[in-house]
Amino acid sequence: MSRFKAVIFDLDGVITDTAHYHYLAWKRLAESEGVPFDEAFNEHLKGVDRMGSLDLILARGSRSYTQDEKLALADTKNRHYQQLIATMTPDDLLPGALRALEEVRAAGLKTGLASVSKNAFTVLDRLGIRDRFDYVVDAARIANSKPHPEIFLTAAQNLGVAPGDCLGVEDAVAGVASIKDAGMYAVGVGSPEVLTRADRVIPSLQKFSLQDY
Ligand code: BG6
Ligand code: MG
Numbered sequence: 291m292s293r294f295k296a297v298i299f300d301l302d303g304v305i306t307d308t309a310h311y312h313y314l315a316w317k318r319l320a321e322s323e324g325v326p327f328d329e330a331f332n333e334h335l336k337g338v339d340r341m342g343s344l345d346l347i348l349a350r351g352s353r354s355y356t357q358d359e360k361l362a363l364a365d366t367k368n369r370h371y372q373q374l375i376a377t378m379t380p381d382d383l384l385p386g387a388l389r390a391l392e393e394v395r396a397a398g399l400k401t402g403l404a405s406v407s408k409n410a411f412t413v414l415d416r417l418g419i420r421d422r423f424d425y426v427v428d429a430a431r432i433a434n435s436k437p438h439p440e441i442f443l444t445a446a447q448n449l450g451v452a453p454g455d456c457l458g459v460e461d462a463v464a465g466v467a468s469i470k471d472a473g474m475y476a477v478g479v480g481s482p483e484v485l486t487r488a489d490r491v492i493p494s495l496q497k498f499s500l501q502d503y
Contacts (some may be wrong), residue, residue, distance in 0.1 A: 292500045295455040296424075297394045298445045301405035301413060302459035304479050304495065305387045308375060308413055309336060315370035315389070316347060325351040325355060333484065337448065337462030339406045340364050356389035368409075375409060378416040386496030388458075391422045397500055400424045402445040404458070404468075406435050420495035425449050442474060457503060459495075460488070475503060 302307030313332045320327035325347055335343040344364050345429045348355055355363070394401050403410065404428040410429060414420040425448045427441055446453045458469030461479045466488045469476040477498070478488030485491050492498060 291453075292397050292399060292503070294399060294401055294457045296400040296446065296449045296454055296457070296499075296503070297500075298402035298404050298442055298449075298458045298469075298474070299391075299423075300458075300460045300462070300465050301403060301410050302407055303335040303336060304384070304459055305419070306378070306382050306384055306413065306417055308378075308407075309461060311371055312336075312451070315374060316343065316366050317368040318370050319339065320347050320350075323348070323351055323363070333463065334391060337406065337436040337460070337464035338467070339429070340368065340408070341373075342435050371409065372412075375413055375416065378413065380418045383417055383419070384495060386494055386498060387420075388419070390476045390495045391419070392500040393498070394502060395422075399500075400449045400451060402449050402456075403427065404445045405429060406432060408485035436462065437464040437471070439468050442468050442472040446472070459498070460485075463487075489491040 299305060302312060317327045335346060335379050340362055382475060391401055401423045403423045406429050409431045425445060427445050432441050442458055443453060453473040456474045457477060458474045459477045460466045460469055464474045466478050466485050470487050476488045478485030478491040479494060482491040
């Protein structure tokens with residue numbers, strides 16, 4: 291028996307390694323604009339939506355951009371990203387991801403997905419796991435990107451579960467903040483030095499076990 295009624299997962303960097311594809315696509319774009327880009331800076335972009343990420347990147351450069359230029363740059367990054375995800379298959383599920391989803395449902399809990407990526411449905415379909423979720427938030431309907439709690443609260447509401455009965459799983463600093471500010475229990479996937487607000491941190495979903503929380 292778990293004390294939770296639902297588990298709400300992030301997608302990029304938790305279920306599959308698309309966090310790396312976002313990194314590669316942003317790096318290519320940033321460097322074409324002469325903006326320095328590395329893994330440490332990328333950490334601030336995880337969980338942040340497309341335009342929000344672009345603003346953070348361009349703020350490191352030396353010139354200003356019109357709204358039309360920004361939209362064109364965001365579109366270019368998205369095309370780089372879509373090229374990278376086009377060949378994904380179920381083999382791109384991270385180790386432990388499928389087992390974790392199965393464990394949650396077998397224990398009678400609901401499964402939700404809370405990704406701010408507008409490519410999330412495509413990625414779920416390429417991985418063949420869309421039907422593993424009772425509710426997937428449509429990022430196009432979310433007004434506030436993580437770290438705002440809106441996306442996790444939306445998932446909980448549509449699952450019909452109170453936030454306090456939800457466990458959220460995230461690899462991003464902004465994502466863990468979103469879970470905590472939604473009033474949920476946060477399991478971080480990554481390093482405890484980075485995900486300092488998480489209630490528990492595991493290195494990957496291979497170590498996810500409902501009985502630990
Ligand atoms: C998040 C990623 O899940 O989605 C971010 O962590 C990404 O890196 C964001 O920028 C938006 O994704 P997309 O596919 O809508 O550009
Ligand atoms: Mg993520």
